[in-house]
Amino acid sequence: MRLRKKYWARPEMEISNIVITDQYEYKGKWNEEFKNNNPIHLELGCGMGGFISEKSTQNLDINFVGIDLKDEVLVFALRKVIEVRGIQDKQDINLNVRLMPLNISFIDDVFEKDEISRIYINFCNPWPKGRHNKRRLTHVKFLTNYKKFLKLGSEVWFKTDDTELFEHSVEYFKTCGFEILYSTHDLHNSGFEENVVTEYEAKFHAIGKKAMFLRAKLIVEN
Template sequence: MRLRKKYWARPELEASHIVITDLYAHTGNWKEEFKNNNEIHLELGCGKGKFISEKSKQNPNINFIGIDLKDEVLVFALRKVIEVRKIEGEENINVRLMPLNIMLIDDVFSMNEISRIYINFCNPWPKERHNKRRLTHTKFLTSYKKFLKRGSEVWFKTDDLELFDDSIEYFKECGFEILFLTYDLHTSDFEDNVITEYEAKFTEIGKKAMFLQAKLK
């Protein structure tokens, strides 16, 4: 579905301390941006922000960066983070948001800056000629390895069976070890799930969420 342009979104994003628009200014210096040495977790495609806002609240000693392409979506993530965190002064929030095409992510982070990646319900790109656009494709995993710490994990959720099965192979091909895997997350024994907006909608109609944790060897 094509989003209607919201011309007020970019000014609202640029006015916020927690939104980073100078995309390459912090490469290698993200700890200085957060003003601490805490681990940094990255959500690729943060949508309207339910996942990253809840995760950041549950884990105040971890820093979070959420990336999404569209200002029209990211502005709602910004509002959600501020609503959920309810911390006086945005400078105290352990979240940063970035409007970014993930295909341009290579130079945003330096080696060993990121300790975990979350990929939640990304576009499955089912046509074979489009498979390389999948955020779990070996093309992207190779890019993530440039800034992921060794031993770090990628947490991946989807409701698309073909994407999930293909992604298992992508991770293995790129030197990741599958630590946990389930084809029905909500009936599994995994206890650290945060349900996204999209996830809540499709579970209401009986669809299952598939999930895996992959560790970079």
């Protein structure tokens, strides 16, 4: 779906210290930005911000960075964080969450080796056509980039409602030096208690569509 340009989105984000727009200046400096040495978790494609808002609220001893490509989406993630966290000052930097616009293809230019302790990928585009498979966020091409900054022994948590993408992703992870720790084709009936439901997930769960989920642990460095 093509988004209508919202020219007010970038100015609204730029007045908030929660949003990082000079991303490439922070490589190797994220703990300085958060002013602590807590683990940093990364959400790729944070959408409207429901997931990262809840996760950052539940885990105050972990720092979270949410990435999305479009200002028109990210501005609503910013508003969601402000709403859920009860922030009065949009320039409040004493918060364990940051958001930034970024094409994920360039993500290894933003984070340094061992800087990230977990990655979340929630309902990314399945890119079903064979010629487009390399655009999948779980493809070996992307996993190889993630390994440049993901700590050895850390995990990627992946959710999707696309069976083909899920099954292919299991193989991508294995090929790229990850061990599948947990896997289910029916997340909501699996008994897994740490799930935070995204906006997309809630919509499709309501009509009976199942979510698939896995946890993959990095066991082989580049």
